[in-house]
Amino acid sequence: MNELALAAFAAATDVHASDRESRTHRFASFESQFDRAAYLDELRQKGLRFVGRSDPAFPPRLHAIHDPPPGLFLRGNAEPTLLAQLAVAVVGARACSDYGAHVARGLARELARAGIVVVSGLARGVDGWAHRGALDAEGFTVAVLGCGIDRDYPGAHAPLAQQISREGLIVSEYPPGVAPAPWRFPARNRIVAGLAAATIVIEARERSGALITADLALEEGRDVLAVPGEITSALSDGTNGLLRLGATPVTCAEDVLEVLGVEPTPRPDDEPPEGVAGLALAAIDGGARTADEVALATRLAPAEVAAALTELELAGMVTAAAGHYRR
């Protein structure tokens, strides 16, 4: 079967590219007129690639799901073999809280540091922060799009997509030009879950896209992990529900590594920093959140605190969100 033709056909006719579709007459007539060489040439000119399902480079984990796409379009500088490496999906609410953003970024950073590929959907909120966390650690990250491979959706994440494509990959089952549509996002989620050995959910409301991803992961027998949230927040309803159903709670990156059976490697920069930065870090570990609280705890001048916190941020030891600093 011509996988590229099927992907192009599905996009042109706005249908889901299932195997059943490949047996229709409509597809047969489309395929007979399909110029594979010219299509590939066009892709190449746009800096895009295609890996068909039968290609040995097609990621085996994705191949194993019950409804794999006919192939994946790729954008970015990494080799397709990146998709076969050990990967986890980090997904969650688009309208996440500062806490969710912080956890997503920190967790993704630790996982990327341990050599694990972070897969997510380039969406706002948790997805975006997960990609950023992996980039912080100069690790690898893969963004799965729910629209044509040539688009950056949402547009606000275009610079992020640019950064991801430098060392990692952006993938989609949809050829260039396909507009985002509501039904394509759940379809995208099966690829997110399919590429990953385990899926971590950080903040999800009841009946949210992140829960769809978790369900798809469960159907394929993959591990599902969830980060506990405040029981009073609607953003925790989905994740706490998953925990009740038996998902593994995540409180640190080691919890994830244990599920994956990866030996945690001691971090080289675990050494506490010296001087004022060390004092500031100790204050943050002691519960200080804002610059003023750090100043109060350390008796440092505001100027020194500001400089120390920047140093810690640059070293990747703390993150800042809305004026709050966290480890």
Added chain:
Amino acid sequence: MLARTVTHALVGLDPRRVEVEAHLQRGAPTFAIVGLADRACHEAKHRVRSGIASAELEWPQRRITVNLAPADLRKEGPGFDLPIALAVLGASGQLPRERLEGHAAIGELALDGRLRPVPGALAAAEGARRAGIERIVCAVESGAEIALSGIRPVAVRHLVDAVRYFKGEHDPPEPEAALPATERPPPDLADVRGQERARRALEIAAAGAHNLLLIGPPGIGKTMLARRLPGILPPLDDDEAFEVTRIHSIAGLLAPGSGLLRMPPFRAPHHSVSTAAVVGGGSTPRPGEVTLAHRGVLLLDELPEFPRAVLEALRQPLEDGTVSVARVGGRALFPARFQLVATMNLCPCGARGDPAALCDCTPAQLDRYRSRLSRALLDRVDLVLVLPRPRATELAAFPGESSSLVQRRVADARGRAQSHSQLESAAADLLARAVERLPLSGRGRARVVRVSRTIAALAAAEAVGPEHVAEALSYRSPPELQLA
């Protein structure tokens, strides 16, 4: 019979010489004013007639024509009353015509002949001085203001006194030496408890004249802090004070008898303000808020609530310190070198950044809120400060330093500031690392360098050290704004 007096009309902030000619002819008694006079100026007829009658002078029963030349210049306001009255009196021989030479006049007449001050007397006096005129007849209240320009005013209470002066019967006393303007002292920094980081940022902003954006949940004192910036700025020097006083005189904001304004002006227009009120406008251009804030501080509270057109209109003044206004009545270039202080919440509902509240703004709402601030505007803000809600323990802190202490350090730093001080190599390394690690654009990098120079000047350092760059980096615009 013809008599002539001189006064000055303002085009923008610019005084233009206007000759007021009164011509008396035989014929049925009429009174006409020609020469592109506006409504207030036309109504001078009635005030002048009543004023002359009340002064127990004679209203000439002639055909009276008053011409305001040049005829193509729009004349506005009641300031022409006095020169018209003097010209009419000169033309009818009730005061020596030749003495009108060498005098300018400005002022509004009351129906009983008393003189009232008009806005812009200082600018008019400046025009007179440039034209080589020695004295200006004006209302007593304008005397001190006019004296600032270096011209000796003839400050009188009543039209009668002006006539007696021209007849040589009366020599009005010199006005009291202008008192330093009685300005209400700005609120003091000592009122602010805690907020050490914000105080520090305010000091840096003052020392480097940097534009400042304060972001945080409502009710944490953003506006309170912003209002305390003028109090830590150094006082205006002579030239600046003259410039500012002149602008405020034209806008009619100068208290009668007040001298030079020494305090940097502070303007805080509400977000319902119109574009014309901000940049200046009217059928003949008048200075707007940005010009009134010239050499001082413009506070825009709740920045994203301002109409987009207003924010876009701020770009020119923020870039080159002037604003040009083109209207039917003429084109004017106003000075507008102000320091911008703005405040905003992190999201429309205001809960973001507040650990005690849950924000339920949708991503689309957030985007809309933040996208109201254009990149072009944010690029001109050097210091961005995200203020978290302080905990109760901090509020119990001792009051901080007073404004006068901070002001002294700011003045010292301004004296030392050098726009070319070198970055130490460690500082340059740190900056390079930051550009790589953080999302920091070329413009963002330039802003960090500017701020770190100011910080070095505050620290009295020869060169910019890594600690200065590190601190400056902490005031860069946060990812929360860049995502928008």
